[in-house]
Amino acid sequence: AQSVTQLDSQVPVFEEAPVELRCNYSSSVSVYLFWYVQYPNQGLQLLLKYLSGSTLVKGINGFEAEFNKSQTSFHLRKPSVHISDTAEYFCAVSPPGYSSASKIIFGSGTRLSIRP
Amino acid sequence: DVKVTQSSRYLVKRTGEKVFLECVQDMDHENMFWYRQDPGLGLRLIYFSYDVKMKEKGDIPEGYSVSREKKERFSLILESASTNQTSMYLCASRPQTGHTEAFFGQGTRLTVV
Numbered sequence: 001a002q003s004v005t006q007l008d009s010q011v012p013v014f015e016e017a018p019v020e021l022r023c024n025y026s027s028s029v030s031v032y033l034f035w036y037v038q039y040p041n042q043g044l045q046l047l048l049k050y051l052s053g054s055t056l057v058k059g060i061n062g063f064e065a066e067f068n069k070s071q072t073s074f075h076l077r078k079p080s081v082h083i084s085d086t087a088e089y090f091c092a093v094s095p096p097g098y099s100s101a102s103k104i105i106f107g108s109g110t111r112l113s114i115r116p
Numbered sequence: 117d118v119k120v121t122q123s124s125r126y127l128v129k130r131t132g133e134k135v136f137l138e139c140v141q142d143m144d145h146e147n148m149f150w151y152r153q154d155p156g157l158g159l160r161l162i163y164f165s166y167d168v169k170m171k172e173k174g175d176i177p178e179g180y181s182v183s184r185e186k187k188e189r190f191s192l193i194l195e196s197a198s199t200n201q202t203s204m205y206l207c208a209s210r211p212q213t214g215h216t217e218a219f220f221g222q223g224t225r226l227t228v229v
Contacts, residue, residue: 042223044206049217103164104218
C-alpha cells in the first residue's frame with residue numbers, strides 16, 4: 001500500500017520569496033507522483049506529475065518538483081512566489097500500470113499563504 | 117478539455133434525509149472516484165468505480181453508497197445524512213491506463229443540519 005506525508009500543514013512566505021513544500025511517500029513498488037493545487041472554493045487542478053525519466057519535473061505557474069527515490073521524496077519548489085499562489089497544495093501517489101484499483105492517494109495538504 | 121461536473125456547488129440537508137450527489141464526466145474515463153475533504157485530513161477516498169456497475173470501497177465508506185449505471189455518471193448516496201457528514205465532496209475521473217492524472221469536479225459543499 002502507498003501513503004503520502006506532507007510535512008507542513010501551513011507555510012507562510014513573503015511575496016517574491018522562494019518556497020519549498022515537502023512531500024514524502026511510502027511504497028514498496030514504483031509509483032507515479034503528482035502535485036495538485038486547490039484555489040479557494042474550487043476543485044483540484046494538476047500542477048505537475050512524475051511518471052518516469054528526468055527527476056526534475058516542471059509544471060504550470062513556474063512550479064517544479066524533484067523526485068528523489070533514495071529519500072522517497074517529491075518536494076515542490078518555486079523560486080519566487082506571487083500573491084496569486086495562495087492556495088492549498090496536495091501531494092499524491094498512484095500505482096503505475098493497469099489496475100482495477102488505480103486510485104490516487106493524497107496527502108493531508110499544505111496551505112500556502114503569501115504575505116505582501 | 118476534460119470536464120467533470122458535479123450537480124451542486126452547495127447543499128443544505130436535514131439530519132436523516134437521503135442525499136444524492138451527482139457527478140458526470142465527458143471523457144469516457146473508466147475510473148471514477150468520490151473523495152471527502154476535511155481540514156487537516158486532506159482527501160479521503162469514499163468509493164471508486166472502475167466500470168459500469170462495478171464499485172469498490174475506499175477508506176471511509178461507512179454511511180455512504182454509490183451507483184454507476186452509465187459510464188459517464190457516478191452518484192454518491194448518503195442513506196441517512198448525519199451532521200458528521202458535513203464536508204466538501206469531490207468527484208474525480210481517470211482513464212484506466214494509470215498514466216495520467218485524475219480530473220476533478222468543482223466540489224459540493226454539503227451542510228447537514
